[in-house]
Amino acid sequence: xxxxxxxxxxxxxxxxxxxxxxxxxxxxxxxxxxxxxxxxxxxxxxxxxxxxxxxxxxxxxxxxxxxxxxxxxxxxxxxxxxxxxxxxxxxxxxxxxxxxxxxxxxxxxxxxxxxxxxxxxxxxxxxxxxxxxxxxxxxxxxxxxxxxxxxxxxxxxxxxxxxxxxxxxxxxxxxxxxxxxxxxxxxxxxxxxxxxxxxxxxxxxxxxxxxxxxxxxxxxxxxxxxxxxxxxxxxxxxxxxxxxxxxxxx
Amino acid sequence: xxxxxxxxxxxxxxxxxxxxxxxxxxxxxxxxxxxxxxxxxxxxxxxxxxxxxxxxxxxxxxxxxxxxxxxxxxxxxxxxxxxxxxxxxxxxxxxxxxxxxxxxxxxxxxxxxxxxxxxxxxxxxxxxxxxxxxxxxxxxxxxxxxxxxxxxxxxxxxxxxxxxxxxxxxxxxxxxxxxxxxxxxxxxxxxxxxxxxxxxxxxxxxxxxxxxxxxxxxxxxxxxxxxxxxxxxxxxxxxxxxxxxxxxxxxxxxxxxxxxxxxxxxxxxxxxxxxxxxxxxxxxxxxxxxxxxxxxxxxxxxxxxxxxxxxxxxxxxxxxxxxxxxxxxxxxxxxxxxxxxxxxxxxxxxxxxxxxxxxxxxxxxxxxxxxxxxxxxxxxxxxxxxxxxxxxxxxxxxxxxxxxxxxxxxxxxxxxxxxxxxxxxxxxxxxxxxxxxxxxxxxxxxxxxxxxxxxxxxxxxxxxxxxxxxxxxxxxxxxxxxxxxxxxxxxxxxxxxxxxxxxxxxxxxxxxxxxxxxxxxxxxxxxxxxxxxxxxxxxxxxxxxxxxxxxxxxxxxxxxxxxxxxxxxx
Numbered sequence: 071x072x073x074x075x076x077x078x079x080x081x082x083x084x085x086x087x088x089x090x091x092x093x094x095x096x097x098x099x100x101x102x103x104x105x106x107x108x109x110x111x112x113x114x115x116x117x118x119x120x121x122x123x124x125x126x127x128x129x130x131x132x133x134x135x136x137x138x139x140x141x142x143x144x145x146x147x148x149x150x151x152x153x154x155x156x157x158x159x160x161x162x163x164x165x166x167x168x169x170x171x172x173x174x175x176x177x178x179x180x181x182x183x184x185x186x187x188x189x190x191x192x193x194x195x196x197x198x199x200x201x202x203x204x205x206x207x208x209x210x211x212x213x214x215x216x217x218x219x220x221x222x223x224x225x226x227x228x229x230x231x232x233x234x235x236x237x238x239x240x241x242x243x244x245x246x247x248x249x250x251x252x253x254x255x256x257x258x259x260x261x262x263x264x265x266x267x268x269x270x271x272x273x274x275x276x277x278x279x280x281x282x283x284x285x286x287x288x289x290x291x292x293x294x295x296x297x298x299x300x301x302x303x304x305x306x307x308x309x310x311x312x313x314x315x316x317x318x319x320x
Numbered sequence: 321x322x323x324x325x326x327x328x329x330x331x332x333x334x335x336x337x338x339x340x341x342x343x344x345x346x347x348x349x350x351x352x353x354x355x356x357x358x359x360x361x362x363x364x365x366x367x368x369x370x371x372x373x374x375x376x377x378x379x380x381x382x383x384x385x386x387x388x389x390x391x392x393x394x395x396x397x398x399x400x401x402x403x404x405x406x407x408x409x410x411x412x413x414x415x416x417x418x419x420x421x422x423x424x425x426x427x428x429x430x431x432x433x434x435x436x437x438x439x440x441x442x443x444x445x446x447x448x449x450x451x452x453x454x455x456x457x458x459x460x461x462x463x464x465x466x467x468x469x470x471x472x473x474x475x476x477x478x479x480x481x482x483x484x485x486x487x488x489x490x491x492x493x494x495x496x497x498x499x500x501x502x503x504x505x506x507x508x509x510x511x512x513x514x515x516x517x518x519x520x521x522x523x524x525x526x527x528x529x530x531x532x533x534x535x536x537x538x539x540x541x542x543x544x545x546x547x548x549x550x551x552x553x554x555x556x557x558x559x560x561x562x563x564x565x566x567x568x569x570x571x572x573x574x575x576x577x578x579x580x581x582x583x584x585x586x587x588x589x590x591x592x593x594x595x596x597x598x599x600x601x602x603x604x605x606x607x608x609x610x611x612x613x614x615x616x617x618x619x620x621x622x623x624x625x626x627x628x629x630x631x632x633x634x635x636x637x638x639x640x641x642x643x644x645x646x647x648x649x650x651x652x653x654x655x656x657x658x659x660x661x662x663x664x665x666x667x668x669x670x671x672x673x674x675x676x677x678x679x680x681x682x683x684x685x686x687x688x689x690x691x692x693x694x695x696x697x698x699x700x701x702x703x704x705x706x707x708x709x710x711x712x713x714x715x716x717x718x719x720x721x722x723x724x725x726x727x728x729x730x731x732x733x734x735x736x737x738x739x740x741x742x743x744x745x746x747x748x749x750x751x752x753x754x755x756x757x758x759x760x761x762x763x764x765x766x767x768x769x770x771x772x773x774x775x776x777x778x779x780x781x782x783x784x785x786x787x788x789x790x791x792x793x794x795x796x797x798x799x800x801x802x803x804x805x806x807x808x809x810x811x812x813x814x815x816x817x818x819x820x821x822x823x824x825x826x827x828x829x830x831x832x833x834x835x836x837x838x839x840x841x842x843x844x845x846x847x848x849x850x851x852x853x854x855x856x857x858x859x860x861x862x863x864x865x866x867x868x869x870x871x872x873x874x875x876x877x878x879x880x881x882x883x884x885x886x887x888x889x890x
Binding site: 141146147167168169170171172176178180182183184186187191195196198199200245 | 325333718722723727882886
């Protein structure tokens with residue numbers, strides 16, 4: 071069913087004392103999802119593990135359920151069947167609000183920034199929501215994050231409305247990184263960026279994974295992004311795979 | 321904590337809409353402030369009531385009830401008698417007959433309460449009650465002591481009519497004695513001799529207040545028996561001074577007796593009642609100047625008091641008044657007296673309380689009108705706020721989606737919305753309370769005065785309709801006020817020349833007179849100030865309004881999943 075460069079049959083490593091890299095922080099266990107009860111399933115029997123310290127690229131044709139998968143991983147939706155496990159615990163049974171605000175940074179395809187707020191306010195809102203305490207002042211964190219995504223400091227007090235798509239995208243990334251989540255989820259994070267910025271952003275993601283041991287999951291169409299990722303998780307359209315599914319593995 | 325900060329920021333960001341909401345809230349709050357202040361002030365007035373005022377009460381005969389009783393008993397009598405003759409149509413024929421006046425008069429005459437009974441009820445009271453009473457009878461002039469009057473013919477005519485009138489009175493029994501109707505005839509003598517039980521009774525004299533020009537007021541013990549005070553006009557007319565003796569006559573059952581009385585003092589009326597005019601019907605005895613005051617003890621000694629065996633013939637009438645500390649006491653007293661066995665033929669009434677209650681009418685009207693208005697304003701206000709809030713939340717749907725998507729818990733988002741609305745509401749409330757506080761007093765008095773004037777207009781139109789003041793409650797504006805309820809037998813006398821028209825021996829004459837000296841004046845000013853209680857009530861109203869209107873937002877926030885909102889958006 072799913073093609074992956076990783077072996078999906080690897081046993082779930084539960085030991086926290088194991089080497090930092092390679093810990094499955096987020097895993098899918100036989101996940102199926104349908105928008106309506108008994109309705110068409112977007113995907114079926116999906117099993118996968120996302121480990122810390124790696125950049126994952128989820129690719130696939132339109133309609134394969136990439137964004138839906140991202141919603142499941144970010145705890146915005148619960149799978150119809152199966153489980154999404156966060157460090158071995160069923161996400162559906164955890165406080166998903168805390169999970170979203172605390173453990174995971176999501177960069178949405180449509181950014182989901184509050185247009186009436188300034189750039190800094192958007193970032194600080196996420197820091198506030200995470201409930202995490204930082205030594206640094208929040209405004210300072212926001213400034214540093216903007217610098218990291220190559221935005222000039224004067225953007226801090228600009229309303230989101232006044233920003234271009236690329237700039238908004240970078241603010242969304244800055245926001246997702248601001249409260250230092252252990253998992254970064256991004257939906258087409260480079261879609262609105264020129265090549266050089268795209269490279270900059272990819273460098274950030276890679277550094278997050280490799281230097282800070284975070285799990286970075288990107289949903290992308292771009293072959294370049296996929297090629298720069300450590301692991302590519304190919305999601306195929308379900309209806310094309312239907313016949314193969316019957317005789318498939320598992 | 322950040323919820324509060326965000327709420328504040330959001331309020332600042334959406335200035336325009338929030339100012340609009342604040343203005344609406346301010347208007348509601350101002351209206352509510354005025355309304356609550358009015359209700360507060362009027363309920364205070366009602367509560368205080370006559371708490372610290374003395375209330376006089378009297379027991380009076382419910383005459384219409386008595387007459388209907390007499391009628392039914394007469395009917396049954398006649399039907400039983402005709403029943404013996406075997407006629408089946410007896411009841412029809414008896415009802416078509418003339419009313420049985422005699423039996424009714426008999427009933428009425430038997431129904432006057434005796435002094436002992438009055439005192440018994442005073443003792444039965446569980447609250448402190450003081451009492452006073454006066455007895456009134458008519459006297460005739462003697463040759464050396466003549467009443468003040470303009471035409472000398474009345475002397476002879478009155479004395480000649482005297483016997484007939486007293487005769488007619490004795491014929492009529494209690495009918496004349498009972499009520500104001502016959503009172504004039506019963507007292508068609510030359511003087512009215514009034515015996516008082518105490519200074520309280522004197523000060524409540526139907527003639528109004530007076531001052532002594534010379535001498536002193538008589539005492540109430542037997543030592544002072546025979547002492548009287550007369551008016552200055554009468555003294556001057558007869559060229560009398562303190563210490564002189566006067567002789568007066570009284571005809572009882574065709575026997576004329578002469579009484580000698582000593583003048584212990586001469587008084588001058590200070591109340592506005594004029595001494596001149598009197599109706600053609602009234603004898604000179606009704607002239608204020610022809611009032612002779614003495615103690616009840618003197619009347620007793622002379623044998624013409626109401627307890628005397630021949631009281632029916634002397635036509636002496638008893639006015640008994642209870643004085644109570646407050647209107648609450650009055651209500652207790654009414655119950656106690658009923659419990660002590662006062663027949664249902666009698667009613668206890670207090671002109672003071674009635675007067676007071678009628679003076680509250682415009683204020684009560686205003687108060688209830690205010691309540692209705694207040695409820696409407698609050699209702700409309702709540703609807704407006706709900707609608708505004710609904711639009712507000714719908715507009716901010718995306719914000720809710722983003723906030724929940726980044727992991728802000730729904731209750732927190734809802735709380736932010738509530739806090740935002742609360743900030744705006746409280747600002748509006750503050751402005752409204754200040755505005756309302758400033759406007760409350762003048763506005764409430766304005767409203768009240770229009771209520772009073774509408775009550776007066778009604779009164780005036782009644783007056784035009786009747787050609788006189790109608791017996792429908794006090795008319796503060798009219799000069800010839802003092803129209804009183806005739807059923808309670810309170811005398812109508814406040815500004816008339818002959819206020820002493822005895823209203824019968826059923827009591828409230830004296831009480832009625834005291835009340836009629838103060839004409840009905842409506843409560844025309846309200847101290848509708850905004851106090852802590854009003855502010856507290858307003859804050860409560862504000863909170864409730866906020867919660868109700870933000871309920872929409874809360875439901876909205878709680879119902880939607882972030883994915884749903886965000887999916888709709890993209």
